[in-house]
Amino acid sequence: MSEMRYEAPKTLAAAVALLAAASGGARILAGGTDLLIQLRTGRIEPSLLVDIKGIPEMTSIVADSSGFRLGAAVTLMQLTEHQALAQEWPGVIDGIKFIGSIQVKGRATLGGNLCNASPAADSVPALIAAGAVASIIGPAGRRETPVAEIATGPGRTTLTPGEIVTALLLPRQARHSGDAYLRFTPRTEMDIAVVGAAVHLTLDERGICSQARVALGAVASRALLVPEAAAAVIGTRVDGPALACLAEAARAASQPIDDKRGTREFRLRIVGVMAQRAAEIALDRARRNS
Amino acid sequence: MIVASGLKYQARELKIVGTRPLRPDGVDKVTGRARYGADISLPGQLIGKVLRSPHAHARIKSIDTSAAAALPGVKAVISRDDFADMAEEYAAAGELTINFRDVTRNMMAREKVLYDGHPVAAVAATSEAIARAALKLIKVDYEILPHVIDVIAALRPDAPLLHEEQYTEGVNPRPARPSNLAKRLEFARGNVEAGFAAADTIVEREFTTKPVHQGYIEPQACLASYSEDGQAELWTSTQGHFVFRAQCAKLLQMEISKIRVTPTEIGGGFGGKNNIYNEPLAIALSRKSHRPVKMVMTREEVFRATGPTSGGHVKVRLGATRDGRITAATAELSFQAGAFPGSSVAPASMCAFTRYDLENVRVIGNDVTVNRPKVAAYRAPGAPIAAFAVESAIDEMAKKLGIAPIEFRLINAAREGTQTYYGPKLGKIGYIETLEAARAHPHYRAPLGPGHGRGIATGFWFNIGNETTAALNINEDGTATLIMGTIDVAGGSRAAMAMMVAEELGIPFDRVRPHIGDTSSLGFNFITAGSRGTFAGGMACVVAARDAIEKLRDRVARIREVPLEAVLWKDGHAVPAEGSARQFAPMSLAEIAGQAGKTGGPIAGHAELNVQGAGPGFGAHIVDVEVDRQTGSIKILRYTAVQDVGRAIHPAYVEGQLQGGVVQGIGWALNEEYVYDADGILANPGFLDYRIPVASDLPFIDTVIVEVANPNHPYGVRGCGEVPIIAPLAAIANAVENALGIRFYDLPMAPPKVLQAIDEAAAAASKA
C-alpha cells in the first residue's frame, strides 16, 4: 500500500520548495473540507500533503487604503467576523456564509473554494463580480490574476504545478456601490448551489447605473462573468425592464448540464430569477451606501 | 401473581406520570460519554469490510479470494461458501415478515447480486487500510443482467426477472409464469360496486412516491467476538437485540444460548435497525480469524445496502353522496419490496382507509421485487404512502362536495365499534376527539397570507404489544434498578419506564435507574417497533413493580406478623390497611430493603408477558405553506400536529416524537428520494444529495396531545412514535393545492416539478 507524507511548512518559500520537489504527486491542504472527502473516496491518492495553514502570510487579513488582502488560508468564519469587510463587500460575505455549516466554515478557506474549482463554489461568483484578483506564488515567482481566470472546468485551474494562491485582493468599495450573491438550493442550508448569481453595481449621483458586473455559478463548467447581463443594466435605473433584460442575458449566457442536483431546463429558468433578485439586493445596498 | 384486571386503565391521581423530568441517558449524551455502536472496541480487534456488488443485477460466475487472503495483515475472508443455504422459513421482524432463505442471500449474495451494494465477500484485517486493499484483490466474475427499479416497470410482463422461481402468492390459480409480483393481498368488505352506484360524486386518482431513507444519523456498527468454545458475544446498534440474536443463531447455525448480544446506545433507527446486516458477517469473520472483529458501515454503505422504505404506486377511488357520506372506497397499492419480497404493503393496505367508518371497501396490495436493497420498516411502515394517496383524494372529494375538510372527515369518522375491513372492530379510539381538537386550534382559523395555502390530513396506526420482559431489583438502600428488554430507540422510553415504576413504588423518579439488559439478563423481547416501547415496555415495568410490591408487602406481613391483607402499599411505605384490626408501625421501602437480606433475601419484581390490547392512535395535522412561484420552492410556514396518544407519560418526549415524525414527513414530501442512474446505481448515497430537512427549513412544530386513555394499559398508554409521520405528505400536498390550485400526485414536490406544474397551469390558463 502507498504511503502519504504530511508536511506543514512555516514559510511560502519552504512550501514552494516542497511542492517543486514532489513533482506532481503533492497536494496543497488548506481546510481539507474538499480534499479529505476526495481522499476518503479514493478519487485522489497524493504522496505528499503540504499543509499551508502555518504560513503567516496566508492566514492574515490586511485592510488598508488600497483595499483588502485576504490570506487564502484564512478560515471562512474569520472572514465573516471581519466587520470592515462585511460592511464594504456584503455580497462576498453572502457567498461565504452559504458555504456549509459553522463547523465547515471553521475549517474551509477561500483558497480552497477557488482552487477546488467546483462550478458551484459559492464564494467565487461574488469574488468575480467584485473584481477580485488572486495573488499567486510558484517556482517561477509571484504573479496576479483575476479570480475569473483561475478555474477552467470542474477540478481544473490555470495554476501551473507547484503554484499556490496566497491571497485574494479586493479593492475598496466605491461610493454608491453594492454587491450581492444569491443561490438556489432545495434546502436552506448544507446544500450545493443549483444556480448561483452575484451582482456588483455602482450608481451615479442621479441613481443611474454606471458600472456593473454579473457573475453566475453552477450554470457552466466554471463560474461565468457575463458582460451582456451587466450591459443590460448599465445606463438604466435598474428598473423592471432593465432587470428583465439582465435576467434574459443571464439565461442566454448559461450552458448548464443535467445532473442529480438539477436539470438543464430548471437551471435555465432559475438563473434569470436569481440574477434578478441578486441585482435588486445589490441595488438596494448601493442606494444605502452613500 | 398480578391479576389481569389490575392492568386495565384506572383514572387516579398521579404524582410523576405526566411530569417532565430529565432523561436518565441525557447527561451521557450531551457530554459525549454515551457509547454508540462504533464506540465499542476490544483488545486485538480486527476491522471487517464488505465487498459490494457494483451492479444492480448480475449472476455471480465465480469469486476468487485467494489474493486477498494472501495479503499480509488479512486474517479471514468469507463469501457465500462460508454460510449454509437456508430453506424457506418465515419469522416476524418488527412490523415486517422475513424469510430466512432471503435473509441469508441478502446478508451475502449466493447465485446473483440483486442490487448495487449487495454484499459479495467480506474480509477481516489488522487495519482498515489493509481490509480495503484486500477488497480490491477479490476477483468476482459477473454476468451482468438487465435490471428494473420502478415498481410499475417491474410488473410488466417483459420486465427483467429477479427470482426465476417466484410465482405470485395470493392469486388463484397459481400463475403459469414467474414474475416480480411476489404477493397479492386483498382486503374487502361490503359491496363496492353497489357503493359506487349509490355515489353522487366519484374521485379517482393515481399517486406515486419515491423510496426514502429513515435518516438515522448513526451508521450501523457492531463488534463480534467468537471464542474457541463456540460462544459468541456481539455488541451492536439495534432496535431488537433478542431478534438479532435469533437471526444470527439461525444464519450461523448456532444455539441461541451461545450468543449474547449487548445493545449499544442507538443513534436513531426508525425501523432501519430492525434487521441484521454485518452482525452475522462479523461473527463469522471472528470465528474464522480467532480475533474480535469490528464492522462500521460508511454512510455510503448505509445508503446502498441497508433497507429504506418502498417507493409506491397507489390508485384510489372514492364515491360519496352529496351530503358527504362515503359510499365506497377502493385502492390498489403496489410497493417496491427491494431485492426480496416483504414490503410494508400489508400494513399500508390495512391503514389506507382505517380512519373512516366504511360499508364498502376493497384494497389490493402488490408486493413487488425490484433491483434495490431489500426494504426495511420506516416509522408506520407503508402508512404514509397509503395516506398520501387517500388523504389527497379525501381532500379533493371534500372540495368537490363543498364541505370543509375536517367536517367531511367527522361525517365519516371511525369510532368505537367501527368494523375494519381487515379484521377487528375498533375499540375505544380518539379520532373524533383528535379532529375536534384540530378544529378548535387557533391555527385552523388563523388568517392566511396572500398566496399561502393550508392543508389538513389525518393518520392512523395500529400500535402493537408482543413479548416483553423486565426485572426490577430493590437495592439495599431502597433505590431500584430497572432492567428493561425493550431498546430505548432514543425517544426517551427509559425515562417513561422509570417514571411508571417510581409512580407504582411511590418513590422519587431519580431513585429508579433504568438500564437496557443484554440478551442474557432477561427473557425474549420483541423489537422496539410498532410504537410498542412505552405501551408494552411500560406494561412489563408496571407488572414488575407490582410484583415487587407484592413481595414487599409479604415481607412486611411476616416481619410485623400480620396477615398480608392488613398491609397496604402507599407512597413508598408499607402501611396498615385502613380500618384493619391489625395496626403496625409503617415501614419505608428503604427500611424494608435494608433488612431484606436478613428477613428472607433480596427482593425483586419480574415480568414476562405477551402484551395484548394495544390502542390505535390517530393524528390530525394542519400545515400552512408558501410557494415561490418563480422557483417552485415550497416553504413550510406553520405546522400543528394533533394526536391521541392515550396518555403522555412524559409529555416533552411525546411532543418530541410528534415533531420528529412531522419533520421526516416534510422531508418525504418535499425533497427526499433515492436517485438511480440508468445502470441502476444509486447516484446520491449521502446526506449532501439525499436531502433530509435541516433546522432552518422548518418552523417550530406545534403539538397538541389528546388523551383518550387506552383501556388496556394501567396508565392508558397507546404509543405515539409512528402516527406523526403518516399525515404530513398529504397535508402538505393539500396545502400546496390550496395555495396554487395545483394538486401534486407524485412525491417529492421538488422545485423543478413544482415549477413545471406552475408553468403548465399558466400555459393552460392563457390558452383558455
Ligand SMILES: Cc1cc2nc3c(=O)[nH]c(=O)nc-3n(C[C@H](O)[C@H](O)[C@H](O)COP(=O)(O)OP(=O)(O)OC[C@H]3O[C@@H](n4cnc5c(N)ncnc54)[C@H](O)[C@@H]3O)c2cc1C
Ligand atoms: C458539509 C460540507 C458542506 C459544504 N458546503 C459548501 C457550500 O455550500 N458551498 C461551497 O462552495 N462549498 C461547500 N463545501 C465545499 C468546501 O467546504 C469549500 O469548497 C471550501 O471552501 C474548501 O476550502 P478548504 O480550505 O477546505 O479546501 P481544501 O479541501 O483544503 O482544498 C481544496 C482544493 O484546493 C486546493 N487548494 C487549497 N488551498 C489552495 C491554495 N491556497 N492554493 C492552491 N490550491 C489550493 C487543494 O489542493 C484542493 O485541491 C462544503 C463541504 C462540506 C464538507
